[in-house]
Amino acid sequence: MTRERATLVIQTLFVLLVIGGAYSFAMFQGGMGSWTIFYFIVPFSLYALSIVLYPLKRMTVSRVIQRPLLGIGETTTVTIRVERTNRFPLLYLAVRDLYCEGAASVTHQETSKLFIIGFQKEVLLQYELKGRQRGEHHFSDVQLEIADFLGWIKKRETIAAEGESSLLIFPETKSIQYVPIGSYHDKGTARSPFSLIKETTVATSVRDYQQGDRMSWIHWKSFARTQNLMTKEFENKRGEHVTLLLDAKSSETFEEQIRFAASILKEAAVRKADLTFLTTDADNDAIGTIAGEGQLRKALTQLARLQPLEEARAKQPNYTVALQGAGAIVIISGNPDALFLRAVLSASRAQPVFCFVVRSGTEPIPDYVERNVRTAKSLGVTVQMLSDEQFERSFQEVAKA
Structure with a gap:
């Protein structure tokens, strides 16, 4: 019997005792006063008992x-x-x-x-x-x-x-400024914004028109000659596609990492960037092309629900599949250990890899994090340490490095 049920039983017994006591008093004492007290108590007692039975x-x-x-x-x-x-x-x-x-x-x-x-x-x-x-x-x-x-x-x-x-x-977001960061074309390299619009200055071929193609991409000379709508094919910019990889392992700066990732995703949606979002939690699906409100909401929902993974129980995704076709890979981590980075580099197929290591304000960096940062640099990863106050200019700092 629960405590509330026991209390209700005791209260019910008390009401029955009051009725019985009033009746006994009226019977033994007699007189109008005693019966008046009894009849005064009865309606209130009966109502109290009806409360007990109320469904x-x-x-x-x-x-x-x-x-x-x-x-x-x-x-x-x-x-x-x-x-x-x-x-x-x-x-x-x-x-x-x-x-x-x-x-x-x-x-x-x-x-x-x-x-x-x-x-x-x-x-x-x-x-x-x-x-x-x-x-x-x-x-x-x-x-x-x-x-x-x-x-x-x-x-x-x-x-x-x-x-x-x-x-x-949803997690809090901050303003992020994009700057040129290691983007390049299939033929030759060039410094250009890592995430933004498709390169439309160099047409390499034409193809049949498909619904959804822009009018500005139509090859009018071909249409005049063949009376068939043809669309220009442009040189692919490999750096246009970006994979944002959030290291979800438990760390002291986990909430700051979530906030930084959410800020990048929000800016990517505003700029219609070709960006894929992925976490090191294999239970979360990769979200590609954060170019609209729906995909942004899905990514932010994933971030809102994400909890830090204990390293012993972490089940990482198959990076060979997850990073297939990835352009630049941007990692957000609080402690980029070598085992994790080697798995990413092995699947990156020589794509540029950048790692933002988020630290907590002005507090000193732990020794184990510094060791992992040195290892990451020795593996060829561009590493940038930053705090919450440096999120806005984070990509500018990487470009200078």
Whole structure:
């Protein structure tokens, strides 16, 4: 028997004892005063016993979250609706949403409210939540409580709410400035922005027109000669495609790494970059071409849910497959160990590899991280140490290196 059930049994016995005591007093004492006390107590006692029998579990509880996807600092409204099938008069109904604190904080009203319900069949509880920390925030059940007039009986039930049960808070993002960083063509090398638009200055051949091709790519001379629409083929810029690889191993700067990756992804979506996003967690699929709101939301959702992997239990993806066709490879890590880098370099097929090692503010760099950085440089990886304040100019620093 649970504690709440035991309390309810004790309260019920108390009410029965009150009724029995009042009746005994009236019988033995006699007189109008004694019976008046008894008849005064009976209605309240019977109502208290009806509260014991009231089917609180049959109430329907639903939860609606206005915006189940939030960014840091954004707010959403949570609505709890409680409905019942009868109009039995209740003195009050206390509704409390047992949400778990941590990822979000209440900014307006409270997560509990006391309703003087009477004969009403429906009540609404509303409050606002503000995104505070990235992650997937799961709501608990809703607690309902009713009581009699004199507080003799208090009945509580915890009911699972229908509808939304989680709130996803995207990681915080910062402004990132792209600069030229090791991009090159199939024929010869050139320094150019690593992620941006397709090279359309050098046409190498023509092909049949396909739906979705730009009008500016149509080869009008061929159309005038053959009356068939032909599209120009341009020289492929191998550095145009970028693979962003997030090292998800547990580290002291894991949250900063998440924030840096989210900032790059957001900028890539704005610039319509040909970018593939990948983590070292094999359970997460690679997300290619972060060029629209849908793909960006999918990538940010993955980042919001990502938890640091313990090295002993980490299951890394098959880099030979994951990095197939990759251009420049940009790694974000807190501790780039040699085993991880060798696996990436082996699958990179001589593509340029850059590694941003995120450190925590002005705190000294641990010795084991410094050793791994020296090893990474000896393997031919371009390494750049940076803190949260240096995210905006990170690519500029790499270009100078």
